[in-house]
Amino acid sequence: MINDFTFGRVLIIGDLLLDCYVHGSVDRISPEAPVPVLLRAKHSSVPGGAANVAMNAAALGCAVSLVGLVGQDLSARELRHAITRQSTISLDYLVDDENWVTITKTRVLSGRQQIVRIDDEPLLL
Numbered sequence: 773m774i775n776d777f778t779f780g781r782v783l784i785i786g787d788l789l790l791d792c793y794v795h796g797s798v799d800r801i802s803p804e805a806p807v808p809v810l811l812r813a814k815h816s817s818v819p820g821g822a823a824n825v826a827m828n829a830a831a832l833g834c835a836v837s838l839v840g841l842v843g844q845d846l847s848a849r850e851l852r853h854a855i856t857r858q859s860t861i862s863l864d865y866l867v868d869d870e871n872w873v874t875i876t877k878t879r880v881l882s883g884r885q886q887i888v889r890i891d892d893e894p895l896l897l
Contacts, residue, residue, distance in 0.1 A: 788822055794881065795814045798882040798887070810880060844869070877890075877891050
């Protein structure tokens with residue numbers, strides 16, 4: 773087993789995602805359609821995809837260079853902010869593209885049950 777991961781820099785290349793979670797409770801069904809009505813209690817977000825791998829490597833003590841594509845949108849700003857909580861991750865190689873939508877996966881949960889997942893992704897034609 774490796775006891776110390778502070779041996780150098782790790783390069784991580786991949787899809788950068790923002791994983792969002794909306795937590796709440798469902799006590800009734802909507803009168804407009806047969807769907808649950810969620811009373812939102814809290815919202816949180818964490819790095820996903822390759823950004824999650826970078827966070828895990830940094831937590832183990834690795835210095836990380838992260839390479840990936842993000843948009844110039846709110847999700848990208850939130851993702852960058854979340855990643856900078858780990859000071860050993862370099863964001864120097866992130867590519868900002870104004871025509872790209874930062875991939876965001878929002879999970880809506882009531883208690884421990886996931887009700888729906890909403891994906892925001894670029895439409896590739």
